[in-house]
Amino acid sequence: MWNRPFTAAQSGVGRRGIMQTAALGASMAALGGIRRAAAETVSHPRFRLVFVNHVTTNPFFTATQYGLRDAAALVGADTQWTGSENSIAAEMITAINAAIAAKASAIAVCLVDPHAFNDPVERALAAGIPVFAYNADAPAGSGNKRLAYIGQDLFKAGQMMGQRILDLVPGGRVALMIATPGQLNIQPRIDGAQDMLRKSGRSYQIDIVATGATVNEELSKVKAYYLGHSDVKGMFAVDGGTTQSVADTMAQYGLAAKGVRGGGFDLLPRTLRLINDGHLDFTIDQQPYLQGYYTVMEMYTYLMSGGLVGPAEINTGLKFVTKGDVAPYLATKSRYEGSSSEAQFIPRSGPIQS
Structure with missing residues (x-):
């Protein structure tokens, strides 16, 4: 089922981009009697944009869905959110094949496997349907022919976390x-x-710990690891569920007070609260809203220009969230971080830190 775009009120008419468009339209009307900005009068098909996700019900992607819907509302497109609940590649491929059969205008897919999606992506491209990767990308040399990747530079994000660990x-x-x-x-x-860590030249004993796909399993594995390695100096996770489990373990055993450091990724509410309480050093905001918003905009400009504009790789970046700046995340519920469905303008006060 296609999701119709939100109304202007639902998608946040107070945003700067829309206000700029409105101001331009008013100026043009005053000068030449034109009632609407040029962008509003361009005729184009009703684009149908399919997003194929690997964990469709994961709360991390709530903000991503808000982002893609907000962007679709601005450009006049319909969206579909589909894929697999449990990262099963075969289910994702079925969703891609269904999108091809339905003659989707464009497809976005999380390429969580290095080779499984090569054939369906090629079939889509052969059918004239552009395919973009978001959130996860196939590595160089994998043979996947997606047009561009929109998301965090994952290896670089890991390096930046590694630098924070060194600190x-x-x-x-x-x-x-x-x-x-x-x-x-x-x-x-x-x-x-x-x-x-390895390039630093320091003496580290690095333990790689697999924690599992569910929060209960992750918490159990993190606790078991700590109880078996009480000499650990730091525990750091690369996914949201394990990060929350590290924070819970740090809190339960009072590890911050013992000098153990911890951190990870994503903005689960409990993770943020435990950072605020001093149990976890940091988490990394990987900007999930932008992963949906920018992908729609890239799809739209590619389709509107007949392929002349783009495709372009887009790094959605990252932000370190620490005790010193976690307060706004806790105080503000917003669709930009997936904690509220409300479209709103959030005023900012104080200096901006780069």
Whole structure:
């Protein structure tokens, strides 16, 4: 089923981009009697954009869905959110094949496997349907012919986490924890973190810990690891569920007070609260809203221009969230971080830190 775009009120008419369009339209009307901005009068097909996800019900992607719907509302497109609930490649391929059969205008897919999606992506391209990767990308040399990747530079994000670990832990035993080793939306992060630690020349004993796909399993594995390695100097995770489990374990055993450091990825509410309480050093915001928003905009410009504009690789970046700047995340519920469905303008006060 296609999702119709939100109305102007639902998609946030107070946003700067829409206000700029409105101001331009008013100026043109005053000068030449034109009632609407040129962008509003361009005729184009009703584009149908399909997003194929590997964990469709995961709360991390709530903000991604808001982002893609907000962008679709601006450009006049319909969207479909489909794929697999449990990262089963065969189910995702079935969704891609269904989108091809339905003659979708464009397809976006999380390429969580290095080779499984090569054939369906080629079939889509052969049918004239552009395919973009978002959130996770096939590695160079995999043979996947997607047009562009929109999402975090995962290896670089891991390197940046590794640098933060170097700042926090001078040496000794360090645990790097990952829910599902080998999965392309998280494995590059742990590779990047290891790269930084190994290049540092310091004496680290690095333990790679696989924690599992469910929160209960992750928490059990993290606790078991700590109880068996009480000499650990730091525990760091590359996925949201394991990060929350690290924070819970740190809190339960009072590890921050013992000098153990910890951190990870994503903005689960409990993770943020435990950072605020001083149990976890940091988490990384990987900008999930932009992964949906920018992907729609790239699809739209590619389709509108007949392929002349783009495709372009887009790194959605990252932000470190620490005790010093976690307060706004806790105080504000917004669709930009997936904690509210309300479209709103969020005023900012104080200096902007780069």
